[in-house]
Structures are given as C-alpha cells and as structure tokens.
Amino acid sequence: MKLSELSVGDHAQVTAVAAEPAVRRRLMDMGLVRGAEIDVLRFAPLGDPIEVSCNGLLLTMRRNEAEGITVNKLETCKVPQGVGPGLRKRHRFGRRA
Amino acid sequence: MSSKKTITVALAGNPNAGKSSVFNALTGAHQRVGNFPGVTIEKHEGYLDYGDYRITVVDLPGTYSLTPYSPEEIVTRRYIIDEKPDVVVNVVEGTNLERNMMLTVQLMEMEVDLLVALNMMDEVEEQGFKIDIDQLELLLGSHIVPTSARQRRGLDDLLDHIIRVVDGRIEIKKNKVSFSAEVEKAIDSIAELLSQEPELDKAANHRWMAIKLLENDREIYSQVQKYPVWVKIELALQEAIKESDVVHGTDPEALITEDRHAFVRGAMQECVRKPKAQRASASDYIDSVVLNRVFGLPIFFLIVWAIFQLTFTLGAPLMDALDYAFGLLSDAVAPHLPEGMVRSIFTDGVISGVGSVVIFLPNIVLLFMGLSFLEASGYMARAAFVIDKVMHRFGLHGKSFIPMITGFGCSIPAIMATRTLKSPSDRLATIMTIPFMSCGAKLPVYVLLAGAFFPPAMAANVMFGIYFLGILIGLWTAWLLKSSVLKSDSEPFVMELPPYRWPTFSSVIFQARVKAVMYLKKAGTLILGAVILIWAASNFPRSSALDAQLARETAQIEASAVAPEVKTEQLQQLEARIESGQLEYSVAGRGGKLLEPLIRPLGFDWRIGISLVTGLAAKEVVVSTLGTIYSIGHAADETSLSSILRSEPGFGKATALSLMVFVLLYIPCVAAVGVMKKEVGSWIPVVYYSIYAMAVAWVASFITYRLALLLG
Numbered sequence: 160m161k162l163s164e165l166s167v168g169d170h171a172q173v174t175a176v177a178a179e180p181a182v183r184r185r186l187m188d189m190g191l192v193r194g195a196e197i198d199v200l201r202f203a204p205l206g207d208p209i210e211v212s213c214n215g216l217l218l219t220m221r222r223n224e225a226e227g228i229t230v231n232k233l234e235t236c237k238v239p240q241g242v243g244p245g246l247r248k249r250h251r252f253g254r255r256a
Numbered sequence: 257m258s259s260k261k262t263i264t265v266a267l268a269g270n271p272n273a274g275k276s277s278v279f280n281a282l283t284g285a286h287q288r289v290g291n292f293p294g295v296t297i298e299k300h301e302g303y304l305d306y307g308d309y310r311i312t313v314v315d316l317p318g319t320y321s322l323t324p325y326s327p328e329e330i331v332t333r334r335y336i337i338d339e340k341p342d343v344v345v346n347v348v349e350g351t352n353l354e355r356n357m358m359l360t361v362q363l364m365e366m367e368v369d370l371l372v373a374l375n376m377m378d379e380v381e382e383q384g385f386k387i388d389i390d391q392l393e394l395l396l397g398s399h400i401v402p403t404s405a406r407q408r409r410g411l412d413d414l415l416d417h418i419i420r421v422v423d424g425r426i427e428i429k430k431n432k433v434s435f436s437a438e439v440e441k442a443i444d445s446i447a448e449l450l451s452q453e454p455e456l457d458k459a460a461n462h463r464w465m466a467i468k469l470l471e472n473d474r475e476i477y478s479q480v481q482k483y484p485v486w487v488k489i490e491l492a493l494q495e496a497i498k499e500s501d502v503v504h505g506t507d508p509e510a511l512i513t514e515d516r517h518a519f520v521r522g523a524m525q526e527c528v529r530k531p532k533a534q535r536a537s538a539s540d541y542i543d544s545v546v547l548n549r550v551f552g553l554p555i556f557f558l559i560v561w562a563i564f565q566l567t568f569t570l571g572a573p574l575m576d577a578l579d580y581a582f583g584l585l586s587d588a589v590a591p592h593l594p595e596g597m598v599r600s601i602f603t604d605g606v607i608s609g610v611g612s613v614v615i616f617l618p619n620i621v622l623l624f625m626g627l628s629f630l631e632a633s634g635y636m637a638r639a640a641f642v643i644d645k646v647m648h649r650f651g652l653h654g655k656s657f658i659p660m661i662t663g664f665g666c667s668i669p670a671i672m673a674t675r676t677l678k679s680p681s682d683r684l685a686t687i688m689t690i691p692f693m694s695c696g697a698k699l700p701v702y703v704l705l706a707g708a709f710f711p712p713a714m715a716a717n718v719m720f721g722i723y724f725l726g727i728l729i730g731l732w733t734a735w736l737l738k739s740s741v742l743k744s745d746s747e748p749f750v751m752e753l754p755p756y757r758w759p760t761f762s763s764v765i766f767q768a769r770v771k772a773v774m775y776l777k778k779a780g781t782l783i784l785g786a787v788i789l790i791w792a793a794s795n796f797p798r799s800s801a802l803d804a805q806l807a808r809e810t811a812q813i814e815a816s817a818v819a820p821e822v823k824t825e826q827l828q829q830l831e832a833r834i835e836s837g838q839l840e841y842s843v844a845g846r847g848g849k850l851l852e853p854l855i856r857p858l859g860f861d862w863r864i865g866i867s868l869v870t871g872l873a874a875k876e877v878v879v880s881t882l883g884t885i886y887s888i889g890h891a892a893d894e895t896s897l898s899s900i901l902r903s904e905p906g907f908g909k910a911t912a913l914s915l916m917v918f919v920l921l922y923i924p925c926v927a928a929v930g931v932m933k934k935e936v937g938s939w940i941p942v943v944y945y946s947i948y949a950m951a952v953a954w955v956a957s958f959i960t961y962r963l964a965l966l967l968g
Contacts, residue, residue: 176510180472181325182748187513188321188358189750193506194514204552205645208749216355217543217753219641221648224750 160232162197163209163225169199171230178227190214191228260310263422264339268332268363269347270356271318272634272754274375276300277405278347279315280766282415289770297331298675298770306415309422314341320355320752322362324475326678333475336368343418347373350380350387350402353528355752357520360396365464367430369421370398373414378404384531392527397429406760432463435515438503442496443467446489453485470496470508539634539755546638556642559635560661567623568665568696574618582611600795609787612874613780613927616668620775621768623662623669627676628767630658632759636676637751644749650731651738653677654749656686660730663693664723667928671935672771681742685734687932688945691924692730694723697875701919704879705912708898718913726920729952775931782933786926790873794844794866794881802841806834836885844869858918858957859911859965868918874925910964914957921953 165171173195176186190213191197200210200217208221269275280287283302300315316335317328324330336344346363348356363370374380380387389400401417403410420426434440446466450456468476469489480486500508546555586603593599630636640654647656655677662670670690677683694702702722706715813826839845848865855865867881883897886904901907923929923946933942 175506178748181323182750184321184323184325184509184513185748185750187510188323189752190355190358190517192510192514192517195517201547202549203547203641203645204549205642207645207648208641210547210641210753214354216352219637219749219751219753221644221749224748 160230161226162199162211162228162230163222165199165230165232167199167201169232170196170234171199171232172196173228173230175229176227177229178224182224183227186220186224186228189218190216191218196233197230260305260308262310262312263343263418264312264314264341265343265345265418266314266316266335266339266341267345267347268316268336268359269318269375270320270349270359271752272632273318273347273349273356274405275315275318275347276766277760277763278345278373278375278403278411278414279313280762281405281408281411282311283313289774297327300770307419309419311415311418314339320359322359322366323471324473327680328678330475333366336363336366342369343371343421344368345371345373345414345418347375350374350376351383351385351755353387354520354524357523358516360398361433361516361519364396364398364431364433365467367461367464369428370396371414371417371421371428372396372398372400373410374400374402375405377402377410378407386529388527392523395431395523395526397431399426399428433516433519435467436500436504436511438496438499439470439508439511439515442470442492442499442508445492446470446496449485449488449492450480453483455483456480456485467512469493471512472509537755542756543638543753546635547642552642556639559630559639560658563623563626563630563658564661564665566626567619567662567669571619571622571665575615578615578618579611582607582614604795605788605791609784609791612787613776613783616666616927617772617775619666620669620672621772623665623673624768624771625764627658627673628764629759631676631767632757632763634754634756637753640749640751641753648749650735651742652685652689652734653679653682656682656689656734659686660689660693663690663695666695666697667691667693667924668775668931669771671928671931672775674935681738684936684941685737685742687935688737688941689730689734691928691932691949692726692733692921694726694920695875695924695928697925698919700876700879702916704882704898705901705916708901709909709912718916722916722920725917725956729921729956733948733952782930783927786930787873790844790870790926792843793847794839794842794870796842798838799841802834802837806830832884839866839881839885857961858954859906859908859914859961860918861906864911864915868922871919872923872926874927875919878919910961913964914961917960918953918957921949921956923949 162171162173173191173193175193176183176191178186195213197211197213200212202209203219208219209225210217210219212218267275267279279300279302283304286304287300287302289298289300297317301312302315303310303312305311314335316332319326319329319332322329322333324333335341344363346360348360360370360372374387374389389402393400399417399421401410401414403414405411417426421428435443443463443466446469447462450460450462450465465476465480469480470493480489496508500506500511504511506514545551548555586607589607590599590603593602627636630639636655636658639658642654643657644654647654656674658676659670659673662673667690670693671687674683674686674690677686702719706718710718809830810827813823813830816823818826840849845862845866847869848867849862851865851869852860852862855868860868863885864882866885867878870881871878879897882901886897886900901912924932929942929946932945933939936942
C-alpha cells in the first residue's frame with residue numbers, strides 16, 4: 160500500500176520509493192530507503208502535508224509525494240534493528256587503507 | 257604578517273548542525289558576506305590567525321547530500337572540487353549522528369582531506385549518548401574532533417588538527433565506502449574507462465565521477481558526455497542498470513543510497529550507544545500542541561502576527577527617529593551651504609536620498625532577528641508544515657507565507673526574507689508576489705483618497721477591498737508563474753522538523769547584522785542613485801522665467817501695504833504656485849504630461865501622472881506631490897488636501913478608486929526594485945516583472961474606473 164493511505168499511529172516498512180528524480184533522491188537521502196521503518200505521526204491541521212518519523216528523524220512530505228512511497232504496514236511487533244534488507248552481511252565497513 | 261602561511265578551510269554540514277556557530281566562534285569579527293558567483297546563495301567567509309597560519313574559513317551552505325538537484329548542493333560540490341580547500345571540516349550534530357553521517361560518507365567519497373567536527377557535544381553528554389570516537393575514526397579514516405561551538409569548547413583542538421593536516425603530521429586515510437558487489441564492479445569499470453580518456457583531467461577523482469554517473473548525476477554527465485569515451489561508458493552504465501535490476505530489483509542510484517545508509521547504520525551500531533530511556537522529549541510535547549489540528553493554525557497566526565508587530569510596531573518609532581535625525585542633519589547642514597542649487601542637491605538630494613535608504617534598517621534588523629529566531633529555534637519548518645496546503649494551491653511553498661505577510665509592512669525586508677526558500681523558482685515566484693501585498697508606504701495614499709471621497713464607515717471597507725485585491729492579484733501572479741514559466745522545479749516538500757532549540761543570542765544578532773550590511777552595501781548604492789535621479793528629474797530643468805516671476809511678485813508683496821499675517825500668507829501661496837510651476841516644467845512634469853494620453857482612460861490627468869512618477873522614489877511621496885501640485889489656485893484657508901481634491905472638477909470617486917488601485921499595483925518604489933534585482937541576481941526578471949506590474953495596474957485601474965463611473 161502507499162504511505163499516503165496510512166493513518167496516524169500506523170507503523171510501516173518502506174518497500175519502494177518512486178518520485179521524480181529530485182524528490183526521490185531527497186526522500187532517500189533523508190532515510191526513506193527500502194527497509195526503513197516509519198511511524199505516521201500526524202497530518203497538518205489542513206490535512207496535508209503528513210509527518211512521519213524514521214530513524215528518530217521527523218520528516219514531512221506532501222500527500223502526493225507520499226503516494227510514490229510503497230510500504231508494508233507492520234503490526235505492533237517491531238522488527239529488531241539490523242535484520243532489514245538495508246543491513247546486508249556483504250558490507251565491509253571502512254576498508255582500512 | 258606576510259610571513260604567515262595561508263590556508264583555506266571549508267565548513268560543510270547539514271542545516272542546523274551548528275556550522276554557523278562554529279564559523280562564528282572561529283572567525284569572530286573578521287567576516288565577509290557575499291554571494292557565491294552566479295547564484296544568490298550566501299557565502300560567508302572569514303579568517304583568523306592561528307600560530308604561523310592565516311586560516312581562511314568558508315562556511316558552505318547547509319546540505320543533506322551532494323546531489324545536483326539543489327543549488328546549495330551544487331555550490332558545495334563545486335567549491336570543494338574547483339577551489340580545492342586545504343581541509344574540509346564536516347560539522348556534524350552529535351545528537352543526530354545517523355542523519356548527519358550521510359553527508360560525511362559523501363564527502364569521504366570525494367576523497368578530500370576531511371576532518372569531522374563532532375559538534376553539540378554538550379547536548380550529547382547531557383542526553384547520555386555514548387560515542388566511541390576512536391572506533392568511528394577507524395571506520396571513517398578521518399579524525400574526529402569533539403566540539404561545542406555554543407560553549408566554545410574544542411575549537412583550539414579543531415584548529416590544531418587543521419594545522420597538522422596541512423603540515424602532513426596527520427594523514428587522512430581516505431577510506432573508501434564499499435558498495436554492493438555489482439555497484440563496485442560497475443564503478444571499477446567506469447573509473448577505468450574514465451582514466452583512459454586522455455583529454456580528461458588526470459587529477460580528477462575517477463571513482464567519485466563513476467559513482468556520480470551511476471547516480472544519474474546530470475552535472476557529471478554533461479562533463480563526460482563530450483568525450484569519445486562516453487560511448488563505452490554509456491554501455492557500461494546500461495549494463496550496470498540491468499544487473500542491479502536483476503540482482504537487487506532496483507536501480508543503481510537507489511542501491512548506492514541504500515548502501516550508504518547501511519554503512520552509516522552499521523557504524524552507528526558499532527560506535528554509538530543511545531540513552532536507554534528514549535526521551536519522550538520536550539520537542540515531542542511542544543509539537544503535540546503547536547502542530548495540533550485545532551491549535552496549530554491559531555498558534556501559527558499568532559506567531560506570524562508577533563513577528564509582524566515586532567518588525568513594524570517596534571520598528572516604526574525607530575524609523576521615525578531616523579527620519580527625524582536626517583531632517584535635523586539637513587537643517588544643520590543647510591546654513592553652511594550656498595543657497596540655491598548646491599544646497600538643494602545636498603539637503604533634498606543626497607541627505608534625503610541616503611535617509612530614504614537608511615530608514616528601512618530598523619525594520620530589516622528587527623525582522624531578521626525574528627526570522628532567525630524562528631529558523632534557529634526550529635519553528636520555521638513547522639510553520640511551513642502548517643500552512644503549506646494553502647500556499648501549495650497557488651504553487652508556492654509553505655515557507656513563502658512569512659515573507660508575503662511581511663510584505664504588508666514593507667516589501668524590502670520581505671523580499672530579503674525569501675532567502676529562507678531554497679528552490680530558486682519558489683523564491684522568484686514569492687518575490688514577484690510580495691509587491692502586491694500592499695506595503696505601509698501606500699497606506700497614506702489610501703487614507704487620503706478614501707478619506708476624501710467616502711464617509712468614514714465606507715472608507716474602511718474601501719481600504720479593506722484594496723488590500724484584498726492586492727492579495728488576490730499576488731496569489732494569481734504566483735499561480736500564473738508557477739503554472740507557466742516556473743513550472744519545472746518546485747521545491748519538494750520533504751523537510752526535516754529539527755528538534756527545538758534555544759537559539760544563541762550571537763547567532764540571532766549575526767544574521768541580522770549580515771542582512772543589514774548586505775542591504776546597505778549592495779542595494780544601498782543602487783537605491784541611492786535612483787532616488788537622486790528621481791530628485792533631479794523633479795527639479796530640473798528650472799524655468800528662469802518662473803524664478804524671475806517669484807522674485808518680482810515677492811518684491812511686490814513685500815512692498816504692498818497689508819498686514820504682516822496677510823503678507824506671509826500671500827507669500828506662501830505664491831511660493832506654492834511657483835513650486836508647482838517648476839515641477840510642471842521639470843523632466844518629471846514633462847514626463848507626467850507625456851504620460852497623460854496613456855493614463856487618461858484611467859481618469860488621471862498629467863498632475864496625477866507626475867505624482868505617480870515621483871512616487872517611484874517612495875510611495876508616500878505620491879501624497880506630497882499631489883499636495884504641492886494641487887495647491888495651485890486655491891485659497892490658503894483650504895489647507896486640507898482632501899478638501900482641495902474634492903473641489904477639483906476632474907477628481908471624483910471613480911478617479912480616487914482608480915488611483916488607489918493603480919498605486920497598489922504599479923511598480924514598487926526604487927528601493928524595492930533595487931532589492932529585487934539584488935535578490936533575483938539579474939535585471940531580466942525584474943524588467944519583465946515591471947512590465948507585468950504596469951500592465952496589471954493599468955487594466956485593473958481601467959476596469960475600476962469604468963465600473964465606478966457606471967455604478968456612480
């Protein structure tokens with residue numbers, strides 16, 4: 160489902176991010192990559208934009224930007240950190256010169 | 257002094273990471289503010305002497321990333337690549353390392369001499385974070401210096417590190433961030449191809465260019481595209497895209513970003529222990545009130561109102577005081593100058609010209625103190641969040657709201673305030689909207705005309721209608737621009753709501769000072785020139801026949817046998833008559849007459865034409881010009897301008913309404929135009945805007961005049 164279809168209090172995991180290049184890049188830079196988990200915090204008083212938290216960061220986006228983000232709604236059980244696809248074993252952190 | 261070695265240090269970091277505080281703390285008083293070449297992005301430069309070195313510090317604009325999508329990011333990249341600073345200091349926010357490190361990783365990819373200033377250590381300690389700095393240094397290959405710019409801790413340590421890097425006593429390891437196997441393969445093959453191209457700079461960082469090419473970076477594309485090797489690179493890129501799709505189900509750009517996040521997250525897990533009790537922080541609590549569905553909007557309007565009051569209510573007495581001071585100055589200077597031309601040039605031209613520039617300073621300083629308080633405290637982003645839906649409907653950004661509201665006070669600080677908008681097209685659209693928000697200087701014109709031709713209760717409605725018309729046309733202009741010329745790039749509303757913070761006093765003052773200096777230096781010269789030009793146009797040429805008449809009739813009156821009070825009165829009348837005759841004779845007067853056929857359909861005659869021309873100096877001048885010019889042939893007891901206007905045969909309700917609409921909409925004063933040119937960076941949009949404003953003013957006034965005539 161789309162991020163824009165979630166309601167306040169929902170917990171979800173990002174599965175894909177689609178938007179025009181600049182927006183997509185910004186979303187991804189702010190941490191909305193595949194595997195990232197988000198909580199929907201609130202909608203603005205006029206119903207748009209939307210505020211989510213992701214990795215302890217408070218992010219806002221408009222509904223039409225949120226429409227490009229595909230998510231899996233998660234139930235209350237939180238996936239423990241480090242298991243998502245974002246953390247794959249093949250990485251070597253900081254190849255030391 | 258001259259024996260000192262000079263080195264350049266660039267500060268890079270996320271917005272709100274405390275870069276500016278570090279910059280201020282380092283450079284103290286030796287700061288210069290300008291713009292980066294070609295763009296209106298502020299460039300803060302300063303220097304300090306440390307040991308045997310003179311260190312030039314450049315504060316790069318705050319960015320989250322190094323994409324080519326926003327001008328700040330391009331400026332940052334270009335500066336690092338082209339200017340090759342000796343050391344790049346990445347200022348990171350210790351309490352929000354994970355997000356800040358995304359930029360660090362991208363700076364590492366550029367393989368520059370990178371130092372990390374781990375800022376806000378005071379908050380880190382306070383909140384109970386534990387950061388394993390040694391381990392993090394190993395991972396990054398860089399050196400990390402804990403600092404607290406606010407408490408001025410760690411700065412000498414940072415400077416020592418900078419010197420040692422330049423001396424070669426510290427070697428920055430330039431660790432490479434490793435990406436997924438497929439991406440690494442593609443990077444290697446593209447970098448190899450790049451190094452084969454003989455035309456391409458050997459010193460360029462091929463690995464970085466390869467990464468950027470895989471990220472679809474149009475800047476690097478256009479750099480590489482012109483070389484023959486491009487054919488092979490394009491093939492390699494296509495293959496990489498195919499492979500990444502097959503193996504990972506996504507494109508290389510996303511994959512690279514995911515890998516960066518993974519690297520950062522890994523590093524965080526290794527090196528950072530967050531405090532156990534996740535702070536159900538004050539920030540969250542404030543947000544639950546301030547962004548509340550019910551209270552959010554009222555609180556927002558209250559804060560905007562407070563800023564407006566701060567700027568204009570508190571600013572007004574200061575402005576009056578300055579105005580008064582300039583009046584005193586010109587009175588004090590006048591007796592020391594020879595009567596006539598020279599005196600007039602100095603008192604009416606230069607002093608009042610300088611005065612007309614300087615009197616806006618209190619407003620500018622107060623507004624920017626308010627705005628930088630909002631920005632640094634974290635509320636600005638929330639304000640944009642609250643009002644964005646309304647502004648977005650007209651193609652604007654939530655952050656456009658505050659500059660627009662400020663426009664009701666004065667366009668000049670309002671136009672300068674658009675710097676809070678990041679996207680150039682949003683900024684341009686907002687700037688073009690602001691002059692339609694009826695500024696304070698136009699108010700005397702409305703008061704005069706509405707007061708003269710309408711009963712008090714009606715006059716208020718008329719004025720409200722005028723303001724409302726301005727808002728409508730402003731928003732319509734924004735919508736028009738954003739749906740045509742400026743359609744392309746809108747600022748994505750993907751923002752971080754930073755945690756609330758008390759801004760430091762020095763940073764608030766710093767911002768205000770920067771804006772004041774910028775205004776005086778750049779805009780001041782232009783505005784001053786224009787004001788003097790308009791002054792000259794309304795004073796030259798002078799008719800010697802009228803001068804002679806003045807002398808002759810003065811002598812006659814002096815010689816006549818009437819009471820002294822009558823004499824003074826007659827003299828005053830005479831002077832006013834001659835004065836308006838001279839105005840008619842001047843360039844401005846002739847301009848007004850020349851304009852008459854053009855403005856006739858709006859119900860204006862040449863006298864209104866003149867006042868509109870002189871009104872370009874400042875809008876309230878319209879009133880004083882009308883006063884000078886309409887005083888001809890009226891008995892002295894008819895002192896009030898409104899009664900004079902009422903008694904004019906060609907001046908009725910319709911003309912008054914039409915004139916109000918015209919004054920509302922036509923080109924703003926030269927000061928505002930000067931600031932507009934400065935903020936936009938080129939004359940072309942300003943010229944287009946001026947033509948547009950004149951056209952809109954003409955059409956709107958025409959309709960108003962005809963309707964008013966029809967309806968009586």
